[in-house]
Structure formats: C-alpha cells, structure tokens
Amino acid sequence: MALLPGRRPRLAVLVSGRGSNLQAVLDAIAGGQLDAELVGVFSDRPDAAALARVAPELRWSRKARAYPDRAAFDADLGDAIAACNPDWIFCAGYMRILGDAFVRRFEGRLLNVHPSLLPMYKGLHTHARALEAGDAEHGASVHFVVPELDAGAVIAQVRIPVLAGDTPETLAARLLPQEHRLVNAVLALAVAGRLAEHAGQVQVDGQCLFSPLQLDSAGKLHPASRA
Ligand code: GRF
Numbered sequence: 001m002a003l004l005p006g007r008r009p010r011l012a013v014l015v016s017g018r019g020s021n022l023q024a025v026l027d028a029i030a031g032g033q034l035d036a037e038l039v040g041v042f043s044d045r046p047d048a049a050a051l052a053r054v055a056p057e058l059r060w061s062r063k064a065r066a067y068p069d070r071a072a073f074d075a076d077l078g079d080a081i082a083a084c085n086p087d088w089i090f091c092a093g094y095m096r097i098l099g100d101a102f103v104r105r106f107e108g109r110l111l112n113v114h115p116s117l118l119p120m121y122k123g124l125h126t127h128a129r130a131l132e133a134g135d136a137e138h139g140a141s142v143h144f145v146v147p148e149l150d151a152g153a154v155i156a157q158v159r160i161p162v163l164a165g166d167t168p169e170t171l172a173a174r175l176l177p178q179e180h181r182l183v184n185a186v187l188a189l190a191v192a193g194r195l196a197e198h199a200g201q202v203q204v205d206g207q208c209l210f211s212p213l214q215l216d217s218a219g220k221l222h223p224a225s226r227a
Pocket of ligand 1: 021093094113179
C-alpha cells in the first residue's frame with residue numbers, strides 16, 4: 001500500500017473479547033516497534049474488555065443484536081471504520097462473521113489472526129481439535145480476510161510443539177504470546193508498505209508468496225524453508 005510521506009500508517013482494530021492481541025499492538029506502538037497510529041477500536045460487543053484498553057474517544061461499539069440484520073450492522077460498522085480512514089484493519093479476536101459487502105469494501109487491507117495452522121481448523125475450538133487429531137504441532141496464522149470464514153490467503157504463521165499432557169487451555173496459553181509476536185511482525189510488514197494482496201495471493205515486497213512466512217524465535221519472518 002502506497003503511503004504518503006510523513007504520515008504515520010493508520011490502523012483500525014476490531015475486537016470482541018479480552019483484547020490481549022490489541023494490547024500487544026498497543027505495546028508495540030508505544031515501544032516504537034510498530035510505526036502506526038491507532039485510529040479506532042471497533043466492537044460488536046459494548047461490554048468487550050478490550051475496549052477499556054484504549055481511550056474513550058477511540059472506541060466504537062454497538063450491540064449487533066440491536067440491528068435488523070447482518071448487513072445493517074456491517075454497514076454501520078463499515079461507515080465508522082471508513083470515517084477513520086485506516087490504511088489497515090486488523091481483526092484481533094473479532095468473533096462476528098463479516099458479510100461479503102463489508103469484506104469487499106475493505107478488501108486488501110483487512111487482516112485476521114486465527115489460532116491454528118490454516119488451512120487446518122477454520123472456525124472455533126481450534127486447540128481442542130488439534131489435540132483430538134493428535135497433531136505434533138499447533139500454531140497461529142495471520143491472513144487476509146475474504147468472505148469465506150478463515151479462508152483468505154495466509155501471510156504468516158507461528159508454530160509451537162504440542163506437549164504430552166497438553167489440554168486445550170495449556171495449548172492456548174502457550175500459543176497466545178507467540179500469536180502476539182506474529183501479529184506484530186505481520187503488522188510491521190503491513191505498515192511499512194511491504195504487504196499487499198492481488199487476486200487472492202499475498203505479495204511481500206512485490207513478490208508473490210507461495211507459502212506462508214514463518215516466524216522464528218527471534219521474531220523475524222522467513223520463507224517456509226528457512227524457518
Ligand atoms: C485469539 O486467540 C485469536 O486468535 C482468536 O481469538 C483470540 C482473541 O484473544 N481469534 P484476545 O481477545 O486478543 O485476547
């Protein structure tokens with residue numbers, strides 16, 4: 001995405017829950033690791049704990065159930081986001097399905113973090129499903145959002161081993177800090193103007209990515225073969 005010189009990239013974040021990913025982004029901005037301006041935090045749940053992590057003037061929330069249908073809620077949400085003029089929109093634990101019109105409106109700048117090694121385990125209960133399948137590895141993915149749930153082009157992943165005795169809770173707890181590192185690494189690429197999506201394919205520095213980048217223990221993203 002082409003950025004105007006001297007203007008900090010503008011980032012909007014969508015949340016539904018506790019907001020640990022949002023907090024990781026806030027910490028990275030405050031610590032100077034992420035050169036972005038947070039322009040708004042948007043929620044379908046006015047009681048989401050995540051909202052309290054930012055100043056009131058940055059918060060937008062409406063009860064989705066108060067709207068006649070998904071399209072009406074999405075239109076209101078989309079107008080509020082568009083009014084902030086964000087370069088990137090990051091779904092950080094946003095649990096409501098986004099409709100086709102919304103996704104098309106923000107196509108190419110809408111990112112999501114999902115707690116699985118996509119394309120495995122789209123949807124809910126990813127940790128339990130990885131354990132039930134007997135997987136040796138689990139992880140998280142950051143991907144472009146498309147209308148089909150968790151099906152967009154995957155930009156990057158982080159992997160952790162599944163340990164003997166893991167429960168969905170222990171696996172989730174071990175993955176979460178890695179997920180935060182992954183999110184900040186991908187957002188850093190995005191706000192640096194190095195990330196794009198064309199015809200359903202991820203491009204980094206103008207080159208098509210044929211498999212997701214992998215996050216290493218030093219927090220760097222590498223092509224899959226070098227991780
Ligand atoms: C994360 O695990 C994210 O991958 C998933 O929901 C969780 C949100 O956590 N989509 P938080 O609200 O960011 O703490």
